[in-house]
Each structure stands twice: as C-alpha cells, then as structure tokens.
Amino acid sequence: MTDLLEVAGLHKSFGANHVLRGIDLTVPAGSVTVLVGPSGSGKTTVLRSLNALEIADQGTVRIGDVSVDFGTKPDRRALRTLRAQSGMVFQSHNLFPHLSVLRNVMEGPLVVQKRPAAEVRAEALTLLERVGLADKAEQYPYQLSGGQQQRVGIARALAIKPRLMLFDEPTSALDPELVGEVLAVMKDLAAEGWTMVVVTHEMRFARRVADQVLFMDGGVVVEHGTPAQVLDQPEQERTQRFLHRLN
Numbered sequence: 001m002t003d004l005l006e007v008a009g010l011h012k013s014f015g016a017n018h019v020l021r022g023i024d025l026t027v028p029a030g031s032v033t034v035l036v037g038p039s040g041s042g043k044t045t046v047l048r049s050l051n052a053l054e055i056a057d058q059g060t061v062r063i064g065d066v067s068v069d070f071g072t073k074p075d076r077r078a079l080r081t082l083r084a085q086s087g088m089v090f091q092s093h094n095l096f097p098h099l100s101v102l103r104n105v106m107e108g109p110l111v112v113q114k115r116p117a118a119e120v121r122a123e124a125l126t127l128l129e130r131v132g133l134a135d136k137a138e139q140y141p142y143q144l145s146g147g148q149q150q151r152v153g154i155a156r157a158l159a160i161k162p163r164l165m166l167f168d169e170p171t172s173a174l175d176p177e178l179v180g181e182v183l184a185v186m187k188d189l190a191a192e193g194w195t196m197v198v199v200t201h202e203m204r205f206a207r208r209v210a211d212q213v214l215f216m217d218g219g220v221v222v223e224h225g226t227p228a229q230v231l232d233q234p235e236q237e238r239t240q241r242f243l244h245r246l247n
Ligand code: ADP
Pocket: 014, 017, 019, 037, 038, 039, 040, 041, 042, 043, 044, 045, 046
C-alpha cells in the first residue's frame, strides 16, 4: 500500500517549550492511525501541523502529491494547499452558531472553495444523511445534542473532499452516553476506506479500528505498531507506565 501521509523530522517550539522533537510517521492510504500518549506530549500539535494550523519550525509533511518543507518557510499558498488536503474534527465542534446545520456543512465548499451552491447543497444533504442527521438540516447547532453537533462537524470536514481526515479528541468533551454515536460514524468512515489520523483516549476504538497505534511522550514517538503490539505488549517502559495508569 502506498503511504498517503508522510511526516519527517517535524519540530515545533512554542517559545522556549520544544514541543515536537523530531516526529516521523507514515500513514498508508486507507488506514487508520491512532495517536495516544499523556496530556502535553504533543499529539494535538502534530495533528494541527498536518493541517497547517500550527506552522512547524522544521521538517516535512507530504499528503499525496502535496509536500511542504517547513524548514524553508513555506508561503501562504503552499500552506493553503496543504490545508485543503485534510479535514479536521476538533474536540468541540466549532460550528457557526448563526448558521443552520446545512449551511454549516456548505460553508467550506461554498465560501472557501467557491463551488456552485446547488451542487454543494446536494452534497451537504448527502453528507448529513451519512452521519444520520438529514432531518436536522434546517435546525441550528444549539438545537442539537453534543453528539449530533460532533457528527455535523464530521460532515463539515468531509464536505471539502479531503484526502485525509484528522480527529482531535472528537469525543472527549461529550457526555459518556453520546460518545458511541460519534465513534460509530468514525468507524463507518474507516470501513469505507477513509485515511484517518485520530487523537483519542478511547482505547476500545483504537483496538477495534486502528491499523496502527503511535505512542507519543515528550514530543517524540516512543513506539508504534499494531494495536495489539502497542496496547497489549508495549516494549517501552514509558508506554507500559502510561497504559497502566489508564487501567
Ligand atoms: P497533547 O495533545 O498531547 O495534550 P499538545 O500538543 O496539546 O499535547 O501540547 C503540547 C505542549 O505544547 C503543551 O506543553 C502545551 O502547553 C503546548 N502548547 C500547545 N499549543 C500551544 C500554543 N498555541 N501556544 C503555546 N503552547 C502551546
């Protein structure tokens, strides 16, 4: 399988805080990678760097045929192109409160990609159907549960037709009874062959859906492998300690 995503030597500091210390990772097309690790280990910063929401100091990110070398201070155009390759789902949905659910999903393709409204609308309705929310199209975010809002967030990220889907702790702000419906949509996307990188503490999801698990600590990937290797038989002491604390 070819790698859709390739990250090499990624470094990022916030002031004196050297947060990413040389991240290398590859993600085969059509596979699911789950990033786990203690809070503050740099997982979110990795994800945001892939989407150019954070601008790394060093290293390269390649998604498909789009490659950015952060060491050479890429221009806005290069960053915009990189950003267009991935759809991001955040911890809290970030929906526009003044727009209907349908308009929220239409916003990216309509305003950023400037595609024809009729086509965008039809696609947005199909996406809402796919996340089980066709009947909520004309409602506003505040009328939806947290789980429904997150599903709209997923539809919105899909609407720009990304090659890669990024999920940053998509269920950690939800009440426990709403977690399942969001994970179910993610599982469906994985089964459809979407390439996904997911930061999550949902170990059951990681076990069932991930092809690859990366354990991060202190801004490096400490170990990676299949869920069984990393979660059940970790080689590194840092991974063992982290997993022990979760149980
Ligand atoms: P994780 O997702 O593993 O919890 P993060 O990537 O969110 O880790 O954070 C890693 C470190 O980077 C933390 O020390 C955090 O405080 C710091 N950090 C993250 N984003 C910023 C930012 N925008 N400005 C300053 N420091 C940040």
